[in-house]
Amino acid sequence: MIDVDHATKDYGPVRAVDDVSFRIAAGEIVGFLGPNGAGKSTLLKMMSTWLAPSAGAIRIDGHDTVKEPLAVRRVLGYLTEHNALYDGMRVDRFLRFCGGARGLSGARLQERLDWVVQACTLGAVLGKRVNQCSKGFRQRIGVASALLHDPKVILLDEPTHGLDPLQVVAFREFIRGLRPGRAVLFSSHILNEVVTISDRVLMINHGRLLADVPVGELHARAKQAGTDVERVILDVVTAAQPAGAAR
């Protein structure tokens, strides 16, 4: 469903993403791990069609993000890096706008609205303006707008940012529930979060994909070494760090 093929992104002389390739199939939840500035958000922006790769290609559900951006956007649910929302709009109107722009109308729009409002527990804030909502609610509004059209591919950039611990636990369950038939890729810089939710972990730093490891394998390695998974991840990143990567 997601096929990233030697994707590269240059901002002038700075290479933000450097020759990254991976695939994600339907039914997989993949965590994108890396420190701030590693290139996670740039890669997600390219996958969302917001940015075009400088080289390489990205296909979402078989559609090229540069040649067929509309087809990509139709199957994609995307939570942006800063979760920018229309602050002055009422939450229900904002969700209706997103649904309408995605081609939903009438009973189908109402059905999907009811679902995301219940799934993201937004009932209490539907009549409020977005800028009157807490950070946690704003995050859930962003997730709700990304899931409104029942997308096949879901990209979430730092989805748990701003959520309290209880909300993070609920969010993990929620994401797991999205698994059937969908490819989910979410970014985070919190090791534990990624390991807990994902089937696979993609580790990125300095724009380069350092490792693509199943979480089961990380657990096995940790057990074998008598240490914890977080230590194993750090070892993987250290071992895979390309010479002269620190720019």
Next chain:
Amino acid sequence: MSAANRLSAGQFLAGVRHVAAREVGAAFDGAVAYVYLIAFVVLSNSIFMNEFFLGGRAEMRAFFELMPLLLAFFLPAVTMRLLAEERRQRTLELLLTLPIVPLQAVLGKYAAALVLLLLFMAGSLPVVAMLTALGDPDPGLIVSGYLGLFLLGAMFLAFGLFLSSLSQDQIVAFVTSTLLGFAFVLTGEDRVVAVLDGLWPAAGVGTLLYESFSVAPHYRALVGGAVTLPALLYFGLFSALFLWLCALVLQRQRA
């Protein structure tokens, strides 16, 4: 192009309508649109009433003649936030990763701005009613005057929207749009034309700008009751050019 990437005419228009409806709602959610509207209507009507009582003629020519400078100031206040604010708040990424193309976003925002322009214009309808009650104004002149006013405003909105797409600072968008608006208007003033011609007589810059750039000859033709093809083409093509450039700016930001 694959079928999944196609956009039917119905889908295109629906996208434009959704963006326009959001923009109109956003404009009237706060007090800003009401303030603009009231200020414009009060200012334009009061200036005209002064001219009307001095001249004592039941016609709207004086009203239409003061409009270019007023619109050059007021309409950038409408367009300045349309895209600059989306950039500043980073909502442009949200908007343009929805399944709409940049041209739909541009036309939606433009349609919303046109709605505001029509409301500005509607604010002068009491003047029409008053003139009709007091005298016998030429309805043809009034209709062609309003057509000129609409086309002029539509062109100002188009370049205002384009300049708003180039910046994330509303003030920059407002100032540049106002300056360009004044340039379009003032290059039609006789004294400005004479001064510019005098700077470099051989080139005749003032006359050249008046004939090829200024809104004045085309707007005056419409206000004078002559709905000419050159006037319609001038306003239509300039508006289309700026809207196309605006869509191009949004398209190019992906690179």
